[in-house]
Amino acid sequence: MSFDIDVRKRLGDTEVALTIEAGPGQAGSGATVLFGPSGIGKTSILNMVAGLLRPDSGHIVVGGRTLFGDGIDVPVQRRRAGYVFQEARLFPHRRVGANLTYGAVAGVDTARVTGFLGIGHLLDRWPRSLSGGEAQRVAIGRALLSDPDFLLLDEPLTSLDRPRREEVMQAIEHIRGVLALPILMVTHDPEEAERIGTRIVRM
């Protein structure tokens, strides 16, 4: 499973462009980290992979499945992308439990996911009552429970203080190692990039 991405998109005065080739060392899972300063269009790349933003040209192939290009443009809801945004984006009118199962498909092991994320005790809480770290772990859980083919992580640690960062970092390492889900993550923090990335792409 790998990311084979070649896209360009004009946004106002700037052009966002990126090429990630499906390298041989990329077989199987692993985390590809997009690393670079703010404002260079890293989030736009994730949005294009998720289908929220349409590239002007190019192609997006994940794990051999074409999501965009060659006349194909798979709608967002069928791309099977687990997208964790910079802000948790939990649905404010649903409790944590209902947030987690929003995209869940039958047969997904909810307890296992809430277990390793350490959020099992939060299920009856409202999103507004969560700390930043808790909210971000719920967001990760919600993405995982939708049974994605791959994960998109947009600076998931930026809004957190140090101890909370460690919690979420460990959760991501668990996903990369144990769940073996391919990850495309955006960060501007070199330390994060080193620790999470099995491959680092500079933008």
Added chain:
Amino acid sequence: MLSAEEWTVVLLSLKVGAAAMIVTLPVAFALAWLLARVRFPGRVIVDAIVHLPLVVPPVVTGWILLLAFGPDGPIGAPLERWFGVTVLFRWTGAAIAAGVMALPLMVRAMRLSIEAVDARLENAARTLGAGPWRVFWTLTLPLSVPGILAGAVLGFARSIGEFGATITFVSNVPGETRTLPLAIYSVLQQPDGDAMAMRLSAISIALSLAALVASEMLARRAGRGLHVL
């Protein structure tokens, strides 16, 4: 405290106001959603037409309704021919006039609240596998509840106060189209109508005040806890 005649007026006003609000609600919400979320050619024109009753003299709106729903009108003729129904001089006609006049207010309140629904949440739902309908039913609609309620109560209050379009369209028939404002107008034409006008005006003011307070409170209650992250 109130005479039988005054009770008739009050109950009729509530009936007309409720009917106008209930019938206009789905139309107003559909228009609000369309104007808030869909970019289509002619959007400005639709927006302007929706707001027309707010600025056009109510007499004109009433007269247009009369032409449309009259025995030879494009709506009135088929209504009469196929269903044997006429709305002229009937409370149903008063409700139509009130609903048309309340439409812009309702659309405005609902549109603001639909626009306030965070599109980022809707995008998150889409990445979780939700199609357009599921996004609408599970996010857009419940999150815009404050505006829907506020718009509904506001529309109800506006309907009860409707005068110009109503009297032009369905006249001033006691027990059928004589709602609060029309009744107040009628008694003011009589030499000794001051006391009754005073009582009916007090009821009008109380109803409007209650509606405005309720609309504000509903919006706040529904809005509590809805805006996080």
